[in-house]
Amino acid sequence: MTTSNKKGLYRSRNGMILGVCKGLAEYFNFSLGWTRTLVVVSTLFTGFWPMVGLYIIGALVMKPNPVIPLGSIDEEEFYDTYVHSRRSAIIRLKSRFESVEKRIRRMEDIVTAKEFDWERRFNA
Secondary structure, eight states, X not given: OOSHHHHOOEXXXXXXXXXXHHHHHHHTTOOHHHHHHHHHHHHHHHOHHXXXXXXXXXXXXXXXXXXXXXXXXXXXXXXXXXXXXXXXXXXXXXXXXXXXXXXXXXXXXXXXXXXXXXXXXXXX
């Protein structure tokens, strides 16, 4: 049992065709062989195009399985944001890095200021 099946329904990156069957089998903790057999039998009995259409819709709707296992709720939230809207995830990352850059600049200003040098000399 993997960590991804506890948190959500993901399309497997290592599946045969788009990873839908493997993702469903992992999510429902069901045998992959039986899942694929069920899909093939359903395709034969319902017709080729309805099942292929459902399979393609499943591939489009299901998010791909994360490359690195998600460790926290924040990581899962960011991954969901990235998968659904890459632009908003990039904007979120950009604002986070800009705030970090501002803090680093403030620290550099304090450390490289003349008052810091005088205070360091005075304390030594």
